[in-house]
Amino acid sequence: MASRSSSDTYLQQLKQLAKVVKDSCQFDASLAEHTSWQIGGPADLLVEPETVDQVATVVSFARRHKIPLLVIGQGTNLLFDDAGLRGIVLKLGQNLCRVHISDNTITAESGAWVPGLARKAMQAGLTGLEHTIGIPGTLGGLVMMNGGSQRKGIGENVRRVWIVDCKGEQVELTREECSFSYRQSALQDTGAVVVKVELGCGREEPQRIRQLMLEDLRERRRKFPRKQPNCGSVFLSTSEMHASVGPPGKVIEDAGLKGTRIGNAEVSQQHANFIVNLNGATSKDVLSLIAYIRQVVNERIGFDLCCEVRYVSPSGEIMPAHLVNF
Ligand SMILES: Cc1cc2nc3c(=O)[nH]c(=O)nc-3n(C[C@H](O)[C@H](O)[C@H](O)COP(=O)(O)OP(=O)(O)OC[C@H]3O[C@@H](n4cnc5c(N)ncnc54)[C@H](O)[C@@H]3O)c2cc1C
Structure with a gap:
């Protein structure tokens, strides 16, 4: 556990950075509000830079002070931990979008x-x-x-x-x-x-x-869950996988896992490669469900599913969600 003085120094450093990037900083920002899964605890500091120079300032600052730094966009491919992140989250979006x-x-x-x-x-x-x-x-x-x-x-x-x-x-x-x-x-x-x-x-x-785009959107509306928070496809669908066992949604559905629930995380009833947050799911619920799906699929067809979705640990490490030891 960090000593009192080192955590005081850490807080001072974050405050120093907040002075530099001024308005676009938030302490103890809820990460659940920055991911489409709506899961995750607080980040010590969320910074939304308005210029590329500010991005460079934040990156150099974090490196100089050895503070974990995570870059995010809309958080539509990320699973944050319930404990949040002890470090800085740099979010691009609002201003750098010309x-x-x-x-x-x-x-x-x-x-x-x-x-x-x-x-x-x-x-x-x-x-x-x-x-x-x-x-x-x-x-x-x-x-x-x-x-x-x-x-x-x-x-x-x-x-x-x-x-x-x-x-x-x-x-x-x-x-x-x-x-x-x-x-x-x-x-x-x-x-x-x-x-x-x-x-x-x-x-x-x-x-x-326009016609091609409308067809794509129509297909998505038909196939994907729209109302329940999710992070898109959970498992990777490589061409090797397609050729050997088929797409992950079909593999998971054939394994009888549609609708399987752990806590408040559920394999979507609509598309089995989606995990939906039924309301108040935790990162542990999602990770447990991912581990369970992988185990059942492995037992049934001997294939190891790999995640497209990336998990962020409280110390800022980021990795495909199936690699998490929890
Ligand atoms: C309903 C739904 C449908 C989806 N459909 C698809 C699909 O058809 N195809 C598909 O590929 N994906 C799909 N996704 C997943 C997701 O939208 C994509 O992976 C998307 O590109 C992630 O963008 P993001 O801004 O949300 O990135 P985030 O989820 O915020 O981050 C994803 C990764 O990119 C990094 N990152 C983000 N921005 C930057 C940056 N500026 N510089 C450096 N690193 C950065 C993050 O650190 C992280 O590693 C879907 C998701 C949802 C919720």
């Missing part, structure tokens, strides 16, 4: 909300982002996760990414340097903050793009 379109190129700040960005591309007659229309996160989170749907990933459109690296330096990366692969990028677990992205698109009639 989008610029020129010819076939979109340059956007990473706080841009993905469905809004996809809609802007459609209005400009730019094709390539249709599959992202229903993904409720920020562009930074999407790039970090190489997110997408219909077996696509945003990495296919990325040309350049601007980051603040773990030392607080602003760096420009090419697509190749990001090494995108299925729901992965070389940016993960490096401490980098994505601040701006350049995307290359093709040309198409806006009406045709």
Whole structure:
């Protein structure tokens, strides 16, 4: 346990940072309010920088004082712990979200909300982002996760990414340097903050793009739970998995697990790759349910499901949720 004097020093340091970034700071911020699962205890300090320079200041400060730092977007792929986070959460969204379109190129700040960005591309007659229309996160989170749907990933459109690296330096990366692969990028677990992205698109009639987007949204409405808090697909659906045993939703459903409940977390009755928060679910409920699903699926078909959803420990470590020892 931290001594009284070291925790006093820690608090002073957080207050010092709060003075630098002024209005956009909140002490003891409820993390449940910053994730679509609505689960998680308080973070010592939540910072919402308004400029890239402020992002760099926060990153350097945390590094200099060895304070855990977690970057988040809309928290639509994150499971926070019930104990919260003893460190700083840096949230991009409100201010760093400008989008610029020129010819076939979109340059956007990473706080841009993905469905809004996809809609802007459609209005400009730019094709390539249709599959992202229903993904409720920020562009930074999407790039970090190489997110997408219909077996696509945003990495296919990325040309350049601007980051603040773990030392607080602003760096420009090419697509190749990001090494995108299925729901992965070389940016993960490096401490980098994505601040701006350049995307290359093709040309198409806006009406045709709109039609594709509406089809995607219709499918999502039909298949996914909409009213209960969730974090999208819990388990990864790699092409190897598809080829050998099928998609995770079907595998979990075939194992008879739809509707299985631990505490207030439940395998969605609508889509078995979703875990819904019935009201007041804890991170322990979700982790226990994930462990149970993996155990049953392993016993039945000998396949080890891996999580797409990432868990954040109280000390700021972040990892796929199936790797948590609890
Ligand atoms: C209803 C629903 C449907 C979904 N459908 C899909 C889908 O079809 N396809 C899909 O891929 N995902 C889907 N998701 C999951 C999620 O929306 C995506 O992974 C999304 O890209 C995460 O963005 P975010 O801003 O919420 O990131 P967060 O959840 O806040 O963070 C995700 C990861 O990215 C990191 N991160 C976030 N922003 C930055 C940044 N600026 N710089 C550095 N690191 C950052 C975080 O540290 C974390 O590791 C869905 C989720 C929900 C709730």
